[in-house]
Amino acid sequence: MTAVLAARGVTRRFGPIQVLHGVDFDLTAGEVHALIGENGAGKSTMMKILGGYLTPSDGQLLLDGEAVNFSDQKQAEAAGILMIHQEFNLALQLTVEENIFLGREKKRGPFLDHKAMQDEARALLARLNCHVDPRARIRDLSVPNRQMVEIARALGRNARVLIMDEPTAVLTNRETDILLEQIDRLRSEGTAILYTSHKLDEIRRIADRVTVLRDGHPIVTRAAAGFTEDAMATAMVGRELSDLFPAKPVPQDDIVLDVQGLTVPGRVRDASFQLRRGEVLGFAGLVGAGRTELMEGIAGLRPATGTIRVNGSALKLGSVLAARQAGLVYLTEDRKDKGLLLGKSLTENLTLLALDRFGRIRIDKQAEDAALTDAIRDFDIRVNDRQMMAGSLSGGNQQKLLLAKTMLAEPQIVIIDEPTRGIDIGTKQQIYEFIAALAGQGKSVIVVSSELPEVIGLASRIIVMGRGYIAGELTGAEITESAILRLAMGAADAQKDIA
Secondary structure, eight states, X not given: OOOSXXXXXXXXXXXXXXXXXXXXXXXXXXXXXXXXXXXXXXXXXXXXXXXXXXXXXXXXXXXXXXXXXXXXXXXXXXXXXXXXXXXXXXXXXXXXXXXXXTTSOOEETTEEOHHHHHHHHHHHHXXXXXXXXTTSBGGGSOHHHHHHHHHHHHHTTTOSEEEEESTXXXXXXXXXXXXXXXXXXXXXXXXXXXXXXXXXXXXXXXXXXXXXXXXXXXXXXXXXXXXXXXXXXXXXXXXXXXXXXXXXXXXXXXEEEEEEXXXXXXXXXXXXXXXXXXXXXXXXXXXXXXXXXXXXXXXXXXXXXXEEEEXXXXXXXXXXXXXXXXXEEEXXXXXXXXXXXXXXXHHHHHHGGGGGGGOSSSOOHHHHHHHHHHHHXXXXXXXXXXXXXXXXXXXXXXXXXXXXXXXXXXXXXXXXXXXXXXXXXXXXXXXXXXXXXXXHTTOEEEEEOSOHHHHHHHOSEEEEEETTEEEEEEEGGGOOHHHHXXXXXHHHHHTTTOO
């Protein structure tokens, strides 16, 4: 069978740096072909070439067996090739309806037919069990709902080829199940699908074939059947990965953070907990449980009431500066929009949180450069050019840069929200070891994660939230996925009337 879209001997260079080396790849109607590899392996570059966002330096693309050159993504879309981006490609100031129909608006005579567009938008979102109002603005939606709008927009265009870059990175398990059902439906209708994800269980579940890239080189293409998650991980990183999670540090007795009756208006009610020195404390719960909002309230990023004590001293609420001066920092779940300045250099991003250490009137550029050298070494940030923009780093290396930036402030309490979202398994292991090392040094860490194996593997104690309340706490042998879910879902049911 002739592939709908194929790449033959594709290479890609950015200046003197070659990121793809003679890659062959094809997409066949009615098939899901997964493309996997570590962060920086070249997956996103390959997808952007297939989607018309980049041109190959060498090699060629074939559409229905004929050579084709896409000058831009619009030309690729006109050929029926559509890409769902890992970084949302949505206009934040526009509504859901306007984003879904942007560039292909429905009209009644000379006027836009908003009713028809809203009705179709609702139907597309209903396929994903997403009940967002089509009139809502994207900027007011949660990250998971933005992803659902991105997917709904693609579903509405009836693509021949659908390229999906980490579509479930911000979705819950339930939302992921719904999306995979839609992928099954599209496959049965004859759509050719390129799917990439760092969640290897998803790859085994949805893919027909798998191609592994490592450092821009194709390593293997084979049927997904019989390709175990361990074998995939080994092919990706070039070594066996054992003991993914390090040993859990034993916390000390003294309390470094004491939160009592903290309320974040409209989000969290009456939350109380304590954190010990050298402890990794996990926070679990369903999306919308209020975990992120609670952490932002503690870090001074949201208005809150209640009391917070750091090492026995009261912390001024609503002040990021006061939190930082007390030795408490927050590493956001949204590294691209809130954590890093993607259009700025690595150095500018690294030193921003601790800029006072590098001079108040005139910045010591030599000291900044030395700090970047240390960060690249200590956090294994893989860069082709020290002068590159942060947005040019792979997702895993962006996360390492964000960690380095946060730790440059020399905190004693570190809150890490979704530490490995969109990151490959090899980099995950590095970050897990880093978190355990922090606790081993006597620092205290709060890990907020939607991945239950992750929070179970890292934390010695887990607090479960649901609908803005703390539903319960688990320690030791009590910590299981089923116990976490019972608490999370029980809280959601018990508090179903809370806005």
